[in-house]
Amino acid sequence: MTTTANTLREGLSRYLSAQWYVDTSVEAASRIPGGASRETWKCVAVVGGESRGVIVRLDPDTSLIDTDRATEYRTMEAAHRAGLPVPTPLFLEHDTQWLGRPFSVSAEVTGCQASPDGIPEAHREKLGRRKWELLGEIARLDPDQLNLGGVMASTSAATCALEQLEYWAKVIVDDEIHPNPVAHAAIRRLRRNPPPPAQKLSLVHGDYRTGNFLYTPEGEVAAIFDWEMAHLGDPLEDLAWSLDPLWHWQEPELAGRLLPHAEAVRSWQIASGLSVDPEAFAWWRVFASIKGIGIWISSSEDFHKGSSKLPILALAGWLMTDRQQQILVDYLSPHSPHRFKGAFE
C-alpha cells in the first residue's frame, strides 16, 4: 500500500493524541531517502504549541531485509537503557488501524546527518575512532542484562557462527535468480573450516557501518540506528561487517572511509576489552560477504518478483552483488592479488 504525507499526518495525529492524552497535530511529514528495510518518515508534531520532531518507521510491503519490527524496537530500547547513543524510542504499534501498517515512533535527533559523503575531512578520524569505540561498547555489554530473550533467538558461543552461516546460505539458495558460484564456493569453504568459539556472546548490531549512525557538525556520533538485524552472536561478526570493503569501495585504505583499518581495530579492542584472533577474523570477513550477497540477492528477488519496484532494491541487487562477488573472489581465489587488504595484512 502507498502512504502519502497527508494520510500519515492524519493517522499519526490521531495516534499521538491518543498516546499523549493531549491534542496533537502532525504538521509536516517528509519521507527520508536511503535505507529500504522500513519506510521512514520525518514528522513534526505540535503538542500544546510546542513542536516535537519524531521519526516514524513503517513496515514495508517488501524490503531489503525481512525482519521483525519488534527486534529493532526492543533492541533500541535496550541500547538506550544501556546508555548507548540511539534515538529515544517512543512507541511500537502493531495495530494497523492508525497508519494501515504496523510502525514504530522514535524521537528525532536534530541537527545531524548520516550520509558518508557529507563527513567533513577534518572530522573523519575523530568520528572513526568513536564509531569503533561504540561498537566495542556494544560488544562489551552483557547480553543477559539486556532482557532481549523475547525477541532474539538463543545461541551459544560455540554454535553462533555456523548458525549465522546456515541462515544466510539458505537465503542465498532460496532467493538467487541466477546461480552464484562464488558465493556457493565461499559457503562451502566456511563450512569446512569453522572458526573457534566466540570469546563471548554479545549483542550484534548486524548492520554497523558508516551511514547507519547520525553525526553532528562537530564530528560527534549522535545516534546509532538501523538495529533491525540485531541478534546475539560473536562480536567479531559486527567488527568484520563494519570493515567490509564495500563500505570503503572508493577509499580502500580507510576503514568505513574514516581511518586506517588497524586504528579501527585498536579502538574496538580497547573499548570492548576483547582481542582479535586473525584466523577467526578471516572467517568472519568472508562471512560478511556471504551475508552481504544474501541481502543483495534477496533485494533483487524482491525487486524482480515482488510488488515493490523501489530503485534502491535494484541498486542493491544489481550493483552490490557484483561488488560483493569481486570482494569474495579477492579473498578466496588461490591466484588473488589480495587487493582488499585489511587490518591484518
Add this chain to the structure above:
Amino acid sequence: MIPNGSEGIGHLAARIFGDLVPKAPDAYAMSDLAMIATLLGMAAEDYDRAADVLIADETEITAIFDAARPNIADPVLKARMASALVSPPEGYRVSQLSARADAAMRVLIDLHAWVEIAQDEGLLWAVELNGRIWRFLERHTERRAYHAAF
C-alpha cells in the same frame, strides 16, 4: 532496434542526472531519480555486453567440463556435464543464453564441490582443476563488473 542502444540508454541516464535530479521536488524524489539514472547506466553496459558475457562463460565452462570428465568417478555428475552444453542454443536471445548459462553453472557449482573434496584428499589433478575453476570465477566476476556506476 534502438540505434547504438547502449549509448542511447546512457544519454537517458545523463539527462536524468543533469536535468531532472536538480528539479526534483524533495530529497526522496531526488534520491530515487539519482538511483534510477545509475541503474540506467548499468543497463546500458549490460545491453552491449550481455551476449558476449554469457557466451564467454559457456565456452569456458565447456572446456572445464571436458578437462574434468576423465577424473570424475560420479556417473551422475559425469552425465550432467556431458549433457549440459552438448546441443546448440535454441536461440540467441539474452534470456535463452542466460537460462542455458544458469543450467551449466549449476553443474559447475556441483563439480567445484566435488573437486574440493578430491583436493582435500591430496589429488593433484583436483588441485589443478580447482585452480582452473577459480581462474574462471575470476573472469566470470570481472566480466560482470559495472564500470559506469559510482
